[in-house]
Amino acid sequence: MQSVNLTEDIFCISVHDRSTRLFEGLWPIEKEGITYNSYLIRDQHSVLIDLCKELFQEEYLDQLRSLLDPAQIQYLVVNHMEPDHSGALRAFRALAPQAVILATQKAVKMMADFFGIDQNIRVVADGEELQLGNHALRFISAPMLHWPETMLTYESASQTLFSCDAFGGYGIPQRSPFDGDQPDLAYFEQESLRYFANIVAAFSKPVLNAGAKLAGLPLKAVAPSHGLVWRAQPQRIIDLYLRWSGYSQGQAEPGVTLLHGSMYGNTAKMLPDVLAGLNDAGVAVDQHDVTTTPLSYILASLWKNQGVLIGAPTYEGSLFPTMALALHMAEIKRVFHKQALYFGSYGWGGGALRFLKSQCEKLDWQLLEALEFPGQPSPADLERARHISRRFGGMIVGK
Numbered sequence: 001m002q003s004v005n006l007t008e009d010i011f012c013i014s015v016h017d018r019s020t021r022l023f024e025g026l027w028p029i030e031k032e033g034i035t036y037n038s039y040l041i042r043d044q045h046s047v048l049i050d051l052c053k054e055l056f057q058e059e060y061l062d063q064l065r066s067l068l069d070p071a072q073i074q075y076l077v078v079n080h081m082e083p084d085h086s087g088a089l090r091a092f093r094a095l096a097p098q099a100v101i102l103a104t105q106k107a108v109k110m111m112a113d114f115f116g117i118d119q120n121i122r123v124v125a126d127g128e129e130l131q132l133g134n135h136a137l138r139f140i141s142a143p144m145l146h147w148p149e150t151m152l153t154y155e156s157a158s159q160t161l162f163s164c165d166a167f168g169g170y171g172i173p174q175r176s177p178f179d180g181d182q183p184d185l186a187y188f189e190q191e192s193l194r195y196f197a198n199i200v201a202a203f204s205k206p207v208l209n210a211g212a213k214l215a216g217l218p219l220k221a222v223a224p225s226h227g228l229v230w231r232a233q234p235q236r237i238i239d240l241y242l243r244w245s246g247y248s249q250g251q252a253e254p255g256v257t258l259l260h261g262s263m264y265g266n267t268a269k270m271l272p273d274v275l276a277g278l279n280d281a282g283v284a285v286d287q288h289d290v291t292t293t294p295l296s297y298i299l300a301s302l303w304k305n306q307g308v309l310i311g312a313p314t315y316e317g318s319l320f321p322t323m324a325l326a327l328h329m330a331e332i333k334r335v336f337h338k339q340a341l342y343f344g345s346y347g348w349g350g351g352a353l354r355f356l357k358s359q360c361e362k363l364d365w366q367l368l369e370a371l372e373f374p375g376q377p378s379p380a381d382l383e384r385a386r387h388i389s390r391r392f393g394g395m396i397v398g399k
Contacts, residue, residue, distance in 0.1 A: 003063050004177060006039070006158065006229065009041060010040070010135075012223065012229055013037070013064055014035050014038075015059055015060050017029075017035070023198075026198070032170045033171065036225060037050075037177070038060065040064065040073075042068055043135050044132060047073065047077060048092075049162045050079055050162070051078075051092060052088050053084045054083065056088075057087065057088035057091045058091075060088055061091060071096060073096050074098070075102055077102045078103040078107055078111070079151050079153055080147060080225075081103075086111075086115070089111070089117060090116075098120075100120055100122050101120060103121065103149065104123065105149075106143075106148050108121055124151075126141035126151075127141075134157060135156075136155070136157060137155055138154045140153070140214075142210040144206040145203055146165060146200050146203040150164065152210065154217065159218045159221070160220060160223055161217070164225045165199065165225060165226070167224045167241055168192070168225055169193075169194075169228065170192075170226070171228075173227075178228065178231055178232065180231065180232030182228065191227070192237065193240070193300050195226065196241060196244050197296075198300070198333075201303055204244075204248035205248070207242065211245070222238060247304070251306055252303070254284070254306060255285065256308070256392070257298075257301040257302050258286065258287045259298065259310050260287070260290065260311035261313075261322050262311075262345075263313050266377070267344050267345045269376060269377055270382060273382045273386040276386050278389050278393040281389075281392070281394040281396075282397060283396050286301040290312070290326050295329050298329075302335045303335055306339060306396055307338065307395075308341075310342045311342075314346035314352040314372075316351075318351050318355045319356055324359075327356075327363070330363060335363065338365045339365070339392075341370070341388065342372075343385055345374070345375065346373075346374055347374070369388050369391075
């Protein structure tokens with residue numbers, strides 16, 4: 001993709017990754033893809049903000065050369081050391097040995113560890129400013145969003161926030177990188193939620209801390225390293241991130257995530273009645289089969305919704321393994337403070353509920369009711385499933 005102007009002197013250099021199957025080796029992006037966005041400010045002292053993944057460095061450097069000879073760049077800002085942003089660092093250093101690298105103190109050791117680079121680096125402090133000529137940068141420390149060395153960079157003349165992983169998302173825009181040019185902005189908001197749940201959610205408190213630092217800062221654009229550049233509604237993506245981060249401390253949205261898996265179809269026979277009960281309550285439902293839906297999508301749904309309905313059988317004295325894995329990942333990603341309901345089949349003896357109760361304690365989930373049954377569900381079991389699902393859904397929506 002060709003670079004695009006944010007302003008007359010500020011450019012977005014974006015590489016579109018359509019080949020990576022799993023982002024971070026975990027999260028599916030085959031359908032959606034991802035962008036690596038870097039930003040160039042041409043001025044009396046020109047500066048480059050972040051880079052890209054090493055795999056795409058030649059394409060990236062070609063775009064950079066079309067805008068400015070790298071030998072004329074005075075500064076490279078490294079907001080974050082994760083290799084999808086810093087991977088081209090050695091190649092850039094070879095072209096621009098004169099460029100001073102600006103980063104936090106904690107990034108210095110990481111540069112030596114990852115790339116063997118330990119010279120021509122300048123540590124910048126929280127709130128420090130740098131005059132470029134017509135533009136000025138302010139560095140905003142944001143530790144643990146989502147690595148300890150992270151910072152954000154604010155350009156005051158254009159009122160642009162270069163936020164790296166913060167406020168980013170999956171997906172490749174087809175027309176331009178700007179939010180105002182997207183025919184389906186809801187798609188990118190959903191992919192931002194999935195990215196948040198996969199990458200950032202476990203660090204919700206640092207997101208809220210960063211939000212407090214940004215409060216009152218005039219913004220005309222939010223320019224992350226992944227996804228859209230938000231300039232039609234720059235506050236929109238910040239508000240979404242702050243709302244999602246707030247779910248870590250209290251109530252989420254009044255919806256239900258229905259997770260289910262079945263070995264021989266016995267647990268699955270209860271699904272229609274469970275869904276009917278939720279429909280009777282008028283509650284929004286996200287339904288996921290844990291045997292076919294990647295955890296990436298499940299986590300986004302779990303993070304957003306206050307209610308969790310779990311349908312899975314006992315397996316060798318414990319919970320069905322793919323369901324257990326989903327709940328274990330929820331623990332890793334700190335998906336806490338939910339209300340839950342369980343139903344499932346067992347053969348000769350239970351065990352799933354014992355595991356689930358233990359896991360709910362770790363997650364601080366309130367397990368309100370459970371319906372276990374041997375073999376196939378009886379008509380009475382199905383009737384009860386509809387009844388307790390209706391009651392559960394009503395509680396979630398506040399009826």
